[in-house]
Amino acid sequence: MKKFIALCAAGLMALGSGAANAGEDSELVMNGVQYITKLKAPAGSPFDEVISGWRFRNNETQTLQTDDFANPAMIMAQYGEDLWNKAEGDAGKSCADCHGDASKSMKGLRATMPKWHEGKKTLMALEHHINWSREEHMKAKPWKWESPEMLGMTAYIGLQSRGMPVNVKTDGPVAEWYEKGKKLYYTRVGQLDMACAHCHENNTGNMIRADHLSQGQINGFPTYRLKWQGVGSIHRRFKGCMDNIRATPYKRGSEEFTALEVYLASRGNGLSVEAPSLRN
């Protein structure tokens, strides 16, 4: 009996220290506004609680995101602001010429992405929408998915929705994409024969070598990753995961990744948009 108590105590201590290191109980407050980083999961969710990736980072990384001056992703957002006002393409127009003040016209947009596009009759991520507008209205060349220009613009547009709850629609024509994304999420791929769910559902909160596995929520993208020494897109993260399990990744901007994005985004409905966030 005595042995049993000692074991219990050791178990509790291990749990306790883990939580302290991860800063899982901290609350995200930026510029005096509290962000939703944890909420009770809706019916049908695989989780009890929906938790932002921010909670899985250590205290230093968490703090860095709370200060806009210290957050290196803000450099990209400011670059995006410069691009917003810059005229480009044969039409000689800038984003601002049609959309005006981004803090009004782009407010809430990131929270609804990916979104159905009526004109193109397809599901489009924020990057697709930006390039569509560049080609259609500015008569400009589309940006590459992972180019500094595209990341700057998605960071700047994302920033306008910061703090608003993710609200991605999965009904109507998007339902088909949602199902496709869900199927991808649970399909084993690659040499390691793993699906997304094996890490991000079955082992969320556990350590995978030196990394603390999150739920794989995407409310913070585009995000500055310390490992990347730069800002990256959601699809770059997907590619990284697929590389890690030794699968052949899909292309950025492909139908597969867009479907996966809508499925993942909707699983994070209700979390605050944190773009542009900071992760390790």
Added chain:
Amino acid sequence: MSNIKPRVKVPSTAKPGEAIVIKTLISHPMESGQRKGKDGKPIPRKIINKFVATYNGEEVFSADLLPAIAANPYIEFSLKLNESGTLKFVWTDDDGSTFDLENKIKVA
């Protein structure tokens, strides 16, 4: 992304003798000169090599920056001030160009 843009975070007021924190950041590629481009030729070195902060003309902080420093150098330091004045920051690039910013601080 090649636009070089300095930015600082400085309190606008301070109490005499109180330590205030100054945060500075300049977006800059800090090309070390050690890398090679796609054509196999070395990419020429281009870094911010010096940073100086002056208060009412007097130097209060300076740093020599070296090629191993990462892109977008962030420098933070604290100051104790006794009189109101202007804090001026100057970053010097390898090509000789300078980038500067000024901030007024009211000490009372």
